[in-house]
Amino acid sequence: xxxxxxxxxxxxxxxxxxxxxxxxxxxxxxxxxxxxxxxxxxxxxxxxxxxxxxxxxxxxxxxxxxxxxxxxxxxxxxxxxxxxxxxxxxxxxxxxxxxxxxxxxxxxxxxxxxxxxxxxxxxxxxxxxxxxxxxxxxxxxxxxxxxxxxxxxxxxxxxxxxxxxxxxxxxxxxxxxxxxxxxxxxxxxxxxxxxxxxxxxxxxxxxxxxxxxxxxxxxxxxxxxxxxxxxxxxxxxxxxxxxxxxx
Amino acid sequence: xxxxxxxxxxxxxxxxxxxxxxxxxxxxxxxxxxxxxxxxxxxxxxxxxxxxxxxxxxxxxxxxxxxxxxxxxxxxxxxxxxxxxxxxxxxxxxxxxxxxxxxxxxxxxxxxxxxxxxxxxxxxxxxxxxxxxxxxxxxxxxxxxxxxxxxxxxxxxxxxxxxxxxxxxxxxxxxxxxxxxxxxxxxxxxxxxxxxxxxxxxxxxxxxxxxxxxxxxxxxxxxxxxxxxxxxxxxxxxxxxxxxxxxxxxxxxxxxxxxxxxxxxxxxxxxxxxxxxxxxxxxxxxxxxxxxxxxxxxxxxxxxxxxxxxxxxxxxxxxxxxxxx
Amino acid sequence: xxxxxxxxxxxxxxxxxxxxxxxxxxxxxxxxxxxxxxxxxxxxxxxxxxxxxxxxxxxxxxxxxxxxxxxxxxxxxxxxxxxxxxxxxxxxxxxxxxxxxxxxxxxxxxxxxxxxxxxxxxxxxxxxxxxxxxxxxxxxxxxxxxxxxxxxxxxxxxxxxxxxxxxxxxxxxxxxxxxxxxxxxxxxxxxxxxxxxxxxxxxxxxxxxxxxxxxxxxxxxxxxxxxxxxxxxxxxxxxxxxxxxxxxxxxxxxxxxxxxxxxxxxxxxxxxxxxxxxxxxxxxxxxxxxxx
Numbered sequence: 135x136x137x138x139x140x141x142x143x144x145x146x147x148x149x150x151x152x153x154x155x156x157x158x159x160x161x162x163x164x165x166x167x168x169x170x171x172x173x174x175x176x177x178x179x180x181x182x183x184x185x186x187x188x189x190x191x192x193x194x195x196x197x198x199x200x201x202x203x204x205x206x207x208x209x210x211x212x213x214x215x216x217x218x219x220x221x222x223x224x225x226x227x228x229x230x231x232x233x234x235x236x237x238x239x240x241x242x243x244x245x246x247x248x249x250x251x252x253x254x255x256x257x258x259x260x261x262x263x264x265x266x267x268x269x270x271x272x273x274x275x276x277x278x279x280x281x282x283x284x285x286x287x288x289x290x291x292x293x294x295x296x297x298x299x300x301x302x303x304x305x306x307x308x309x310x311x312x313x314x315x316x317x318x319x320x321x322x323x324x325x326x327x328x329x330x331x332x333x334x335x336x337x338x339x340x341x342x343x344x345x346x347x348x349x350x351x352x353x354x355x356x357x358x359x360x361x362x363x364x365x366x367x368x369x370x371x372x373x374x375x376x377x378x379x380x381x
Numbered sequence: 382x383x384x385x386x387x388x389x390x391x392x393x394x395x396x397x398x399x400x401x402x403x404x405x406x407x408x409x410x411x412x413x414x415x416x417x418x419x420x421x422x423x424x425x426x427x428x429x430x431x432x433x434x435x436x437x438x439x440x441x442x443x444x445x446x447x448x449x450x451x452x453x454x455x456x457x458x459x460x461x462x463x464x465x466x467x468x469x470x471x472x473x474x475x476x477x478x479x480x481x482x483x484x485x486x487x488x489x490x491x492x493x494x495x496x497x498x499x500x501x502x503x504x505x506x507x508x509x510x511x512x513x514x515x516x517x518x519x520x521x522x523x524x525x526x527x528x529x530x531x532x533x534x535x536x537x538x539x540x541x542x543x544x545x546x547x548x549x550x551x552x553x554x555x556x557x558x559x560x561x562x563x564x565x566x567x568x569x570x571x572x573x574x575x576x577x578x579x580x581x582x583x584x585x586x587x588x589x590x591x592x593x594x595x596x597x598x599x600x601x602x603x604x605x606x607x608x609x610x611x612x613x614x615x616x617x618x619x620x621x622x623x624x625x626x627x628x629x630x631x632x633x634x635x636x637x638x639x640x641x642x643x644x645x646x647x648x649x650x651x652x653x654x655x656x657x658x659x660x661x662x663x664x665x666x667x668x669x670x671x672x673x674x675x676x677x678x679x680x681x682x683x684x685x686x687x688x689x690x691x692x693x694x695x696x697x698x699x700x701x702x703x704x705x706x
Numbered sequence: 707x708x709x710x711x712x713x714x715x716x717x718x719x720x721x722x723x724x725x726x727x728x729x730x731x732x733x734x735x736x737x738x739x740x741x742x743x744x745x746x747x748x749x750x751x752x753x754x755x756x757x758x759x760x761x762x763x764x765x766x767x768x769x770x771x772x773x774x775x776x777x778x779x780x781x782x783x784x785x786x787x788x789x790x791x792x793x794x795x796x797x798x799x800x801x802x803x804x805x806x807x808x809x810x811x812x813x814x815x816x817x818x819x820x821x822x823x824x825x826x827x828x829x830x831x832x833x834x835x836x837x838x839x840x841x842x843x844x845x846x847x848x849x850x851x852x853x854x855x856x857x858x859x860x861x862x863x864x865x866x867x868x869x870x871x872x873x874x875x876x877x878x879x880x881x882x883x884x885x886x887x888x889x890x891x892x893x894x895x896x897x898x899x900x901x902x903x904x905x906x907x908x909x910x911x912x913x914x915x916x917x918x919x920x921x922x923x924x925x926x927x928x929x930x931x932x933x934x935x936x937x938x939x940x941x942x943x944x945x946x947x948x949x950x951x952x953x954x955x956x957x958x959x960x961x962x963x964x965x966x967x968x969x970x971x972x973x974x975x976x977x978x979x980x981x982x983x984x985x986x987x988x989x990x991x992x993x994x995x996x997x998x
Contacts, residue, residue, distance in 0.1 A: 185579070187575070206578070206583075207575075207578040207579045208578045208579075208580075208581050208582055208583045208584065209583075211578075211579060211580060211581035212581055216579065216580070216581075217579050219575075219576065219579075223573055223575070223576040225568065225569055225572055225573065225576075226572075227568065227572065228565070228568065228569075232565060235562075235565065236562075236565045236566070236569055236577075236580065236582075237580045239562045239565065239566070240566070240580060240581030240582050240583070241581060245563075245586055245587075245590065248561060248562040248563055248566075249558065249561050249562075249563050250561075251561075251562075253560055253561060253562070254562075255562045293580065297580070297581060432800075436800075438800070438803065484982075484983050485982060488982055488983065492937075492982050495933065495934075495937060495978055495979075495982065496978075496979055496982065498930070498933070498975065499972075499975035499976065499978055499979050502930070502971060502972055502975050503972050503975065503976075506968065506969055506971065506972055509968075510968045510969070620926070624807050624811075627804070627807065628804065628807065628808070631800075631801075631804045635800070661815070661819060663811055663815045664811075664812060664815045664816060664819070666808075666811070667808045667809070667811040667812035667815065668808070668812060670804065670805065670807070670808035670811075671790065671805050671808040671809060671812070674794060674801045674802075674804055674805040674808070675789075675790070675793045675794060675805070678794065678797040678798075678800075678801035678804075
């Protein structure tokens with residue numbers, strides 16, 4: 135069976151700067167893979183290339199054996215890939231519920247059905263489930279913009295799951311979140327991973343979070359993979375330590 | 382229902398009643414003016430869809446107005462029923478809009494404006510040069526007013542109610558669209574296209590459809606325009622007219638549901654109020670537009686919005702009304 | 707053959723003037739994301755300032771031309787930037803576009819109402835009619851226009867590439883943030899771009915109006931041509947605007963003769979559409995990185 139995500143010799147240059155320099159990685163179903171590395175190691179650029187936000191200069195990306203290099207983000211989403219962003223990106227003018235419905239609506243039916251069908255695209259119950267799963271019931275009909283940072287983060291993650299994706303790429307989900315919320319987040323992610331067999335790739339700076347959540351870690355430095363393996367092994371690897379200390 | 386919302390509905394109802402009752406005491410000229418407002422408002426609502434919701438500048442709305450008008454003129458002066466013109470024009474508008482938009486949007490998001498510019502010029506040249514079809518510079522006259530189930534609409538007041546009715550139907554359709562998942566998608570695309578895309582919102586499809594529907598509405602406005610003025614010629618469908626429609630949408634408040642109605646009101650009535658300035662109304666209008674842009678780029682409705690914002694801490698507003706940050 | 711040469715020369719002459727207008731337009735877009743819908747009217751205004759100075763203030767030709775340039779720099783450069791562009795840019799591209807539409811209407815109406823709605827003769831800067839060359843009859847005006855415009859463009863290129871200020875302006879156009887980091891006074895460079903545009907349109911006015919007469923509506927066609935030329939050339943390059951201008955000029959002239967004159971104005975635009983479809987980055991532009 136092919137890997138859920140297969141990245142092959144990915145390269146991305148901006149003018150004279152090579153942000154991603156021949157990265158290859160493979161993620162199997164159900165894995166939670168963490169991508170770590172010092173600032174400027176190319177993690178976000180890697181994500182952007184995988185997700186079609188940027189066109190890679192070279193290399194390929196495959197999802198479930200299907201070539202998706204350079205595919206537009208919305209088309210990739212239809213194939214079951216979704217993401218969260220480093221900079222919080224919920225829609226402040228819509229309610230929490232509406233945000234969730236929006237996140238799931240493009241997977242149901244055709245454009246025409248969306249115009250003529252139910253106002254919530256039949257997603258009322260799913261949205262409600264998600265709200266309960268992430269413990270946001272008391273905020274369900276509030277402006278998303280009125281939520282606290284941590285709550286918005288939860289919403290952001292919830293939105294990524296509304297479409298029932300195969301593969302979710304999370305860009306620094308723990309950034310700026312307090313400890314209690316972090317525990318909730320980690321718990322929710324593990325639950326979804328178990329229940330839906332969803333595969334995650336997570337970029338993170340928060341070492342504790344990443345080490346406790348992920349089953350495998352990939353370390354990037356200067357656009358290249360310098361180490362890969364189980365959390366404990368990676369933590370002890372001398373190259374990794376140097377990459378971090380060297381900055 | 383919140384206090385503000387309630388007042389909003391009351392106001393809208395009040396305006397509707399006024400629009401129905403007032404014209405009965407107006408002279409034919411005043412009725413004609415209001416009819417013209419209603420027709421232009423339909424075109425402006427279409428353009429608002431393209432501009433305010435999908436964020437695309439279209440410079441061809443007057444071309445679509447012309448297509449609708451000429452289709453009606455040609456068909457009805459040759460004995461075909463009004464309905465056929467309405468259906469054909471609507472379909473043509475949607476089809477042409479789709480054909481124009483599809484390649485342009487595939488290429489780059491901001492090129493649609495230029496393609497519409499090219500189309501506008503071509504359309505005008507065709508209206509002017511192809512006399513065998515359009516009567517050339519002489520146009521087509523004696524366009525009949527339609528009859529519905531044996532009732533003639535030849536009288537100014539009767540035809541006004543037809544135009545008003547058409548506008549109401551268009552608004553109902555627009556309201557439905559805004560309330561549907563499409564409306565949510567438009568809000569998302571406008572606020573944060575990157576995020577919307579990552580959630581599967583296909584910006585190209587939505588933009589294309591918004592443009593196609595906007596074009597269809599332009600044509601439909603034209604269908605009601607032709608019998609109103611009873612004579613069409615190319616001079617009503619120039620680039621300047623497209624720009625005028627654009628200004629209507631922006632002055633009223635681009636992206637606001639009632640914005641185009643207000644903008645059309647300003648555009649149609651301003652020349653009347655400024656009659657005494659003799660042709661300087663365009664200068665006043667131009668200055669108004671520039672000043673408005675500098676102080677409140679979200680148009681007149683944007684001004685309202687800012688004024689009531691402090692009082693509006695209630696649940697999220699109808700997507701149609703709350704459009705700008 | 708002779709006819710062809712004539713057409714070519716007059717096409718190049720028209721094209722060169724179009725290039726001037728297109729360059730200014732492109733520069734404004736590059737440095738400050740300004741789409742100037744009033745660019746055509748910007749060409750019309752200096753011409754009428756000159757005419758007004760000569761009629762109402764009794765200026766003779768050259769002082770009037772100087773006044774035209776000065777007013778152009780002041781109104782179309784400095785004041786345009788300060789009063790309209792600066793307040794509006796922070797709201798995005800659209801409000802500024804609308805405001806420039808308003809500005810173009812204002813310019814047209816002011817000239818129509820306060821000067822005249824009729825076409826006006828503009829004094830020829832150089833007298834002399836035609837030069838015979840190899841069986842063709844070439845208009846002196848065309849040759850002069852071509853020479854002057856080409857010289858202006860060449861000087862402009864030299865300025866942008868060889869002088870300190872020019873290079874700074876280029877840097878600002880390429881990437882504002884980086885330019886700012888490098889210590890370039892971005893605001894000032896942008897101002898210079900506006901002034902440069904004002905000068906270019908002024909020169910274009912002085913070259914075009916003796917040939918085509920000055921009317922309040924001359925801007926409509928010109929503005930269209932400027933956009934088209936800029937796109938044909940690929941929005942992001944000055945060189946592209948030059949090439950675009952020449953192509954549009956030649957295409958227009960040839961169409962008028964070989965194709966129906968009734969559809970002459972459509973040619974630049976159809977060119978435009980074709981370019982967009984088959985080569986969206988224009989002829990010289992670079993393919994843009996995907997942004998959405």
